[in-house]
Amino acid sequence: MTTMIHVENVAKEFTLHNQGGVRLPVFDNVNFSVAAGEALVLAGASGAGKSSLLRILYGNYRPTSGAIAITHGGRQIDIVSAVPRTVLDIRRRTLGFVSQFLRVIPRVTALDIVRDPLLARGVSPEEASERAKAMLARLNLPQRLWDLAPATFSGGEQQRVNIARSFVDPSPIMLIDEPTASLDANNRNVVVRLIAEAREQGSAIVGIFHDEAVREAVATRYLDITDFRKAA
Amino acid sequence: MTVHQSISDETRPAYNYAYLDEQTKRMIRRALLKAVAIPGYQVPFGSREMPLARGWGTGGIQVTAAIIGPDDTLKVIDQGADDTTNAVSIRRFFERTADARTTEATDEATIIQTRHRIPEAPLKAGQIMVYQVPQPEPLRKLEPHEAETRKMHAWAEYGLMQVKLYENIARFGEVTTTYDYPVMVNGRYVMAPSPIPKFDNPKMQMSPALQLFGAGREKRIYAVPPHTSVRSLDFDDHPFRIQSWEQPCALCGAADSYLDEVVIDDQGGRMFVCSDSHHCETRRAEGHRGAMLADASALHLVEDEAKP
């Protein structure tokens, strides 16, 4: 299988300049790879740096050292040293991030939020609408909410909009951070199926799942972050 | 230096010929030459104090003084009429200071100084129109900064002028500017034609006469040389139009001249007559008769030359 992510000697340390320059090492010497069709679940105690690692893979946090090769457009590119517009291009076409929270944009309807990534990838507006509606229906979001802005939605409803947006057109690499936190069992199962489908279509998945059952259902492999924990 | 010939009375002050000193006239002529060379461009000049207040035609008078000679015949019109106070005073001024012959006949004049009108009779080659200009800057009301308007002229950035016309149409359905209607000269400079009615704008287009503009208070001179294009600004779908009247001149019957409305009694009675008094008189002398000529004549408002 094609290697989609290759992490090499990554270390991360936060320096808090406004608190006496205190240095907070997170992890050191992280090495792993993820292939297309795999679902790697990050494990480790709370505060071990799972979310930080996920954010580093996305190019959101900058590692203190090391390289991360992302397979993008048929070649491996180091997202750590890539210039901003390359990172943006990788995110647009290859790298998706599913967070716990929907960043609500005022006045944009749920349907438009879900349609957006399809439009950005050049899908026709009609097809984008059809696929977005199908995805919202699958996640059991009541139809009366589709044309409303999610600012007033409940936490679970917002989360489902967020998931619909991410899975309406799964990226070749999906980074997933606790997507099922406030979902009921029924919707949790939908999400598990969506992840499995994306993986079967060839997406490489890296995720953090709090829920034991979800973790078991999704994972093809585990990576325990605690192993890289720097002796502080 | 030519001292005025006819001043023989020793008690009268020895004015220089045409009032202005020769150096000043030379300065104005230089400005005029530059203005003619760059049609529509406003040339600054050192406007002098004249024996009348600024705003009463000092710019026009200085231009006339700089170009007039003993062989010239001067016509002065004010609101189209030769017999208003201002016109009479300016004519007399040049009769006394420049030995000028004066006339009311458009075709006899070599210099026509004007405020508000261009004569109805077509101008000829060799004639010079001198316009009195209160505000030479067509962009002034739109852009208050002089430095900025100069740049706008320098680079022909005239979108703003068009915005003014747009505003008129948007608000009133048509361009409501009826006088001092902006023109584009020689395809280059937007120019204020002075407060003549837009009715007269087409007369400037390719005119065989030389047209000079003097703004005394604002200290600017500009010009349109003979046979120069003078186009009134407009929109493709709202072309420039001149005023028209439903009735001809009540005195001479002219259907193609600019008419003034005259209230004739306190019962709401009114008539429309040519604003160009000489044009009207000429036509009446030729036998043209308007609908109300007999009445006006009976009241001694006009002399009816055509009467047997």
Added chain:
Amino acid sequence: MNMQVNPQELGLDPAPLLSVAGVSRFYGERIGCADVSFDLWPGEVLGIVGESGSGKSTLLRCLAGIDKPDEGQVLFRGGTEPLDIYSVAEQERRRLMCTAWGIVHQNPRDGLRMDVSAGGNVGERLMDNGARHYGKIRETALDWLQRVEIAAGRIDDRPRQFSGGMQQRLQIARVLVSEPKLVFMDEPTGGLDVSVQARLLDLLRVLVRDLGLAAIIVTHDLAVARLLTDRLMVMKDGRVVEQGLTDQVLDDPHHAYTQLLTSAVLTV
């Protein structure tokens, strides 16, 4: 293995729209902005953040062709040839500023003609560029008023009859009507109350994406930066102390000042 990539190989634009090199502006002894260099690529939105007096507005004025910097160069690639905006004639720079560039001022009064109707304000740039068909100018103005959510019935009203938010939207329509490639915005939501801000921000976000605009936005509001910009430059005392992807800079700030700035915000 070589893991570096030239973005051009990914099919991205081969040349930046704006190249800024070593731009400095001094006010006597005092630094306005010092030694600022960056490239802006087509369609990219760059935010400049910093507190009042950090030099961000000075920098914007240098970039936008309003104030000539004391040192440095601003190259614009609107056409085929890169144009050094401070070495070309003023005429060409003015031409640029009413076609390929747009400036949205913080105070709409600085960017609007208050005595001219909304339609006339939007139509001015069209007329600057030679449009002489009243009906078509009006049609385009109407279209733009609707895009910025101003009712068609207000087309003949003057801006002073508009609310602050409407004035700002009108200013945006007035700038975007000439389909500029690059727009400069100085605190576009400053002076507006929060609900009006949100509406304006969303409008800007949609317009920038739909038109593929490149933009440089000066703001002290990190939420505005987060929502609208791709990249961020953090300025302090006239110098750029940190720059990068907006989410990188805001979520994982490295410079002490940026950390202070992001931690001073209640919710970003």
